[in-house]
Amino acid sequence: MRRSSEQTKALILAAARERFAADGYERATIRAIATDARIDPAMVMRYFGSKEKLFAVAAEFDLRLPDLTGIDREQVGSALVRHFLDRWEADDALQALLRTAVTNEAVAERMRAIFAEQLAPLVVRLTGDPEQTPTRAALVGAQILGIALVRYILAFPPARLMSNEETVAWLGPTIQRYLTGPAPAYQQG
Amino acid sequence: MRRSSEQTKALILAAARERFAADGYERATIRAIATDARIDPAMVMRYFGSKEKLFAVAAEFDLRLPDLTGIDREQVGSALVRHFLDRWEADDALQALLRTAVTNEAVAERMRAIFAEQLAPLVVRLTGDPEQTPTRAALVGAQILGIALVRYILAFPPARLMSNEETVAWLGPTIQRYLTGPAPAYQQG
DNA sequence: AGTGTAGGCCAACGCTTGTTGACATCCAAT
DNA sequence: ATTGGATGTCAACAAGCGTTGGCCTACACT
Secondary structure, eight states, X not given: OOSOHHHHHHHHHHHHHHHHHHHHHHHSXXXXXXXXXTSOHHHHHHHHSSHHHHHHHHTOOOOOOOOOTTSOGGGHHHXXXXXXXXXXXXXXXXXXXXHHHTTOHHHHHHHHHHIIIIIHHHHHHHHOOTXXXXXXXXXXXXXHHHHHIIIIISOOHHHHHSOHHHHHHHHHHHHHHHHHXXXXXXXXX | OOSOHHHXXXXXXXXXXXXXXXHXXXXXXXXXXXXXXXXXXXXXXXXXXXXXHHHHHHTOOOOOOOOOTTSOXXXXXXXXXXXXXXXXXXXXXXXXXXXHHTTOHHHHHHHHHHIXXXXXXXXXXXXXOTTTHHHHHHHHHHHHHHHHIIIIISOOHHHHHSOHHHHHHHHHHHHHHHHHSOOOOOOOO
């Protein structure tokens, strides 16, 4: 045989990850992915069953949050920002997920699950206060997703021009405060 | 005649705004919008020419940034967050824009223009430093879009549960620092 | 009463999409 | 050399989409 099925599967998967990351679920067509992988669209169906299942495999993702217990407690914010930037740039799956979650409830639910199961536990470890954990995790998620949105998805020029280290320097203290800073007082509304 | 054309146009526009805000450009179909407005899809074409033109009208948007010159300089961050939350909740157009910009380059460009033409001038007025303006504006945009993403688009439960005032209390200082705080030192990378 | 016109509907077009089943091709084992 | 299963191609399907043109229908005029 010219190729093993495993090779072809990997070829399709690589093309799928790129297309899904660049275009999101709807606009990334099976035909385009197949063309990129230089095979027939029918092969995609044979190996992955359906477009939905292909996406599920292509967008498998782990935040790979580092063990922060050994790190200076005051450096945790910066370390987290740095880690997320690396993660966004190394793995197309996150872009695919975000681009799709915005208009696809099932994928939005997957995104919520990732944050609830991976980010929240880390926050509770750092703060030790389970009551405030959800709020603090949501704030961290908002800032992290926000910077990714303007840098990688919407491509605001000044956001693109910032170096990773400059980004870490600006966002580190923000994340640090969301994680370990005092809860602000506010008027009940 | 049963209705004036202006009434029908307004009816279509209202339905379009809702659908575009809820589903984004691709998934919001002309047929669905027409059904919501209880008219025939052909009427949409007659009154708006094409789906693209309908979106252009439905997603017209102004940030309506307030004049902040009269406000205590230290309160500007909180005032801005409050204003943006109100704006997100009052106008479907912003949700429509964000849900679409993520997978549509032309709409992403519109979003970049809105921030460049409306947010950046406000930042330069507040900081007086044109050199750092783009970076600071991008940071403000990242945090504002990030909170909107988790609250209104991805609907993270803890982000939804936060009251507007609680959100202002947490994000106000962040925006304040991005606007008027000192630029952080960082290792050139 | 008759007529022109603006508002509205219907059926169909051409296109793209995911998906399917039949057919071709190749290589390894007999 | 001949099989047989795995790899790959092809053409077509049904459905959904934006879009179009023709055809009603009801009202405001003369």
